[in-house]
Amino acid sequence: MPLKAKPKRIGSAKAVIDLRLYVAGQTPRSLAAISNLKRICDDHRGNRYRIEVIDLVKNPALARDHQILAIPTLVRSLPVPIRKIIGDLSDEQQVLIGLNIVEPLRKKDKKAGPAASAARSAAGRG
Amino acid sequence: MNKKKKIAEHELAPLQKARTGIAGLDEITGGGLPKGRTTIVCGGPGCGKTMLGIEFLVRGVLEFGEPGVLMAFEETPQDIATNVASLGFDIQDLANKKKMFLDYISVDPSEIQQSGDYDLEGLFIRLQNAVETVGAKRVMFDTLEALFSSFSNPAILRAEFRRLFRWLKDRGLTAIVTAERGEGKLTRQGLEEYVSDCVILLDHRINDQISARRLRIVKYRGTRHGADEYPFLIDEKGMSILPLTSLRLQHTVSNERVPSGVPDLDAMLEGKGYFRxxxxxxSGTAGSGKTTLAASFADASCRRGERCLFLDFEESSNQVARNMKSVGIDLEQWSRKNLLFHESWRPTQYGIEMHLLRIHKLIEQVKPQAVIVDPISNLAKGSNDMEVHSMLMRLIDFLKNSGITAIFVNLTSGENLEATSVGISSLTDTWILLRDIELNGERNRCLYVLKSRGMAHSNQLREFMLTENGIKLVPAYIGPGGVLTGSARLSQEAKELAEERMRKQGVRMKQQDIDRKRVVLQAQIASLQSEMNAVELEAELVISQEEETDDQLKSNRDEMAKKRQAVW
Incomplete structure (x- = not known):
């Protein structure tokens, strides 16, 4: 699924995040991960996200190309740096930390520039 | 699952094995690794685990037509390809030809966040994809345990490993899993708990500053295997393991004879030389001509068009070649014709087992008909006698099994010449002793055949002379003061020559004397004869005169009677 539009302000809370979820077939764990991810994104990102679900059973070569080992794996390819979250995403807090969206939809984030985002991303990593 | 059932049905069938093609490993494992099962190769860092696995894969492709998959967790395929290129393996080429699949699994723990339950299905998908892409029969994981540092949940990993090994078994894939050696157990993460069909332990240790790699089969279910520690070597041809104890005394013997390169010596060995x-x-003291004698044999072998391997632990090949030229043996020509392979290395360069391994490898490469080891006594340096003895015993067995005529040069020193420093004389078939004899301010070389199994060899002590046309053996003189050699022999020879001349002269004189006497006697005989003739003549004269007188007297008497008319 190609990107629809380039995010204008990478790293800011308003920027669109690109997410790819790698699953293997319609296993309960995969389905759980998909629904968990959708819920978290809807709750915290509104419409500023794009999710691409990749079924490795249909596209096995992608597992190698994208260095996927654990299933399910959620990859945030934009904004950089790339982040990976493994598991069925049932732990919402970990997903938010992993995606670096700690604060849900706060107004003050409007003014947050790349520097603030970098600081946050460092904090999120720790 | 189908395969599992099949195996269960044929439980009595012997374990199938996948040959590794690694020199020696197939021998000690009795045919290779368990086919369709997973083998753990464990050991410390730098002990050759990856090498063994890659060679297993590469030889699988090249020698047994079994494509392979390499799942690398620690190094990128490019790195591995570069590393093994020095061993003559081009895995990138094999990958391009779809004979090998290289997958580098990189997991950076710093960019991974865990949220909820997961499994390693991605690994299985990648593996399956790889196996299907090349139709793999062999798989190698190097090293699976790296995942423990990437994923924080060991319980999930253990469950997934168990699943992985079952997955491999179900598909009949022969796999090698490398693992770091752990404290007190074989692998750091206890992989041997899941895979227990075959465990190979590699070890790299340093003794007296000399490194030695060793391999041991810790366990191999359902088959007989060598249980010892086997030294192995990784060199430009890959890995090779020496099965030390699998040698038995069952070599076939040859009745063919090979000339020794010294016709005079052949004459001492029934005129034919050594047995092939x-x-x-x-053996002999320093400077007694051992190397020259050995080189003569090498020269003769090459002259027959046979290959000869000259292992030198003392001199460089150039030095030997130069020195041999001075006695009329041109070894360089044979080196140029690829008949003579001269290998020199310092005895301290390797441990004793490594020497054996290297010799084995060279012999396999060169496939010589003759091998010269010069000298074996140097090998003993830095090792204990028992090790050297056992090493030489195995070397001799190996050479005999291969039907290779071997010459071992041994430097003896001290009083007891008829003893080798490493006591191998009983293992050899022919023992030629070279010794120096000091007499009249000279040192001369002497040779004798101490023993030669299976032939009536000469018991003569011979003087050994290095001439510019090679080696000459001259019968030594046994004089009142012992053996005469060198100028003593020459003077003895001169003396004998003079004596002979004298004797001949005496005979001639006597003959002349007799001739003269004969002449004299004949003259005497002639004069006596003439004297006798004179006497005889005189006697005849006398007799005839007497008869004449008698006749006269008678006629006178008759006349007188007539005149007297006494008769009528």
């Missing part, structure tokens, strides 16, 4: 495939020990 026999072991010859040349």
């Amino acid at each position: 495939g026999s072991s010859i020990l040349l």
